[in-house]
Amino acid sequence: MRKFPHKKQISLVDDVATIILAGGQGTRLYPLTEKRCKPNVCFAGRYRLIDIPISNSLNSGIKQIYIISQYFSTSLNHHIKETFQFDHIQGAMLSFLHPEENEKGLNWYKGTADAIRKNLEVFKECPSEYFLILSGDQLYNMDLHAMVKFAKEKEADLTIATLPVKEKEAKRMGLVRVDESYDVMDFVEKPQDQKILKNYRVSEEFLREKEFKDPKEHHYLGSMGIYIFKKDALFKLLEEDKRDDFGRHLITSQINKGKTAAFYYDGYWEDIGTISSYYEANLALTRNHLGLDLYNESFPIFANPVNLPCARVCSTKIENSILCQGSHIEALEVTHSMLGLRSHVKKGTIIRNTIVIGNQFYEPPSSMADHLPESFSIGENCQIEKAIIDEHVLIGDNVKLINKDNLETYDSDGVYIRDGIIIVASGTTLPDNFVL
Structure with missing residues (x-):
């Protein structure tokens, strides 16, 4: 109870x-x-x-x-x-x-x-x-x-x-x-x-x-x-x-x-x-002392109880970031970012000023396998800046999400830009070497 x-x-x-x-x-x-x-x-x-x-x-x-x-x-x-x-x-x-x-x-x-x-x-x-x-x-x-x-x-x-x-x-x-x-x-x-x-x-x-x-x-x-x-x-x-x-x-x-x-x-x-x-x-x-207070034990914000291990971090430079339970982080750098439950980021990748929403499961259940990627992760040697990565996304290797043309608005299949922020929609797969 x-x-x-x-x-x-x-x-x-x-x-x-x-x-x-x-x-x-x-x-x-x-x-x-x-x-x-x-x-x-x-x-x-x-x-x-x-x-x-x-x-x-x-x-x-x-x-x-x-x-x-x-x-x-x-x-x-x-x-x-x-x-x-x-x-x-x-x-x-x-x-x-x-x-x-x-x-x-x-x-x-x-x-x-x-x-x-x-x-x-x-x-x-x-x-x-x-x-x-x-x-x-x-x-x-x-x-x-x-x-x-x-x-x-x-x-x-x-x-x-x-x-x-x-x-x-x-x-x-x-x-x-x-x-x-x-x-x-x-x-x-x-x-x-x-x-x-x-x-x-x-x-x-x-x-x-x-x-x-x-x-x-x-x-x-x-x-x-x-x-x-x-x-x-x-x-x-x-x-x-x-x-x-x-x-x-x-x-x-x-x-x-x-x-x-x-x-x-x-x-x-x-x-x-x-x-x-x-x-x-x-x-x-x-950032310290900004935003919603999630650390007040006498006035808590209740979350769905999950049985997940602590985040595992391997040789990653981390600065001003939040890493949630069940995550496996092998990235080169994570700066001023938030990585949600069950996030998986592979070697050599740089993530800055980004929200990775995370995943509801590590692999899609059989009932959802037809419309979700086979696994959920951010690949090797990627560069992701000022972005929101929604849940159940598979990003290939050497992907660059940096808004190289400084767009305020953009729409394509599974990838959007709003207010200069890149959004990768839920269930999207981005191939190797994709650049935006």
Whole structure:
């Protein structure tokens, strides 16, 4: 039985249930999402993105968790069941929800609000008085218990988790405007107009008074897409406003209906929306004190338990890199890179600024042999820089993946470039002497 941390004031969250929105298709993360949904994308060598919100909920003492999935839901739910073994977590319950099928086929969710609305009958049976709504594709270490406490003290119908952001980040987020008591006065989604941005700019004096980080740089309060609703307020909102999305539609509507508060969070947070953000978030872990904290034993991120040996390294120069279990590394050099589970890199190869996602097995099972390479490895005397190598890839000898023409975008059979980053898609075989 896996044991999860308990908080001292556990009773405070007994009447809270978590809803994790895990239905994202992740088109901007293609080709990593060609065969998996965005919350099921691998992260940090051995995790999936979905592990983050589930772990944060369990660490915060919230044990009633609903997972709403849509695309590639079978493989996502299989991973969750293997990782969290929900039948064996003391007092916890994970429930899986997905689009229902009718005579016209699957009744797909049209947005974040629509996904919850179409499952309202399930949520009405839940005894919890508060619903915590999380995204399945964000990175953060957050004591959600503290946010619940804040929401209850404020007696807010809706509480929005916020963090200070710069103008560049503000343009791709929802922004809130608050008063001195953190009551939300207004909300706008992804503003591009400078006049609108000016209206949401927070004064440096206010930031200093509230002890915000870097008050000279972070002039806006951005929504993290994390919400706590009172149960009755959520149901009423979804029944009265039939639009599809919280950020684009319903948050503004709720501000006009009842009390809305902003919870301030000053830790690490990253929304994995693009290949570039995924790449940077992974490699940030190879630098000290940057990125998601995976080394906090009192607030762990839980991973699928695997019975693998430690990585074996043979005469390789390694600098600022992470090597995961079951790996066999014979490379000449691995610098500022991440090598996932069961990675195999052969002699003479140089890997820099690269994510090797790793493999689910050393050799393909017979049921998958027809559409996967016969083995998974990176060959001898290769040079790979600024790349993402997806799982179950076979790279031949003397291959160069260096983006020699400095392309921002490129598409071919199994090999892509996005934001200047080379991506080798899952299941791809690259022949000897291939150069890009």
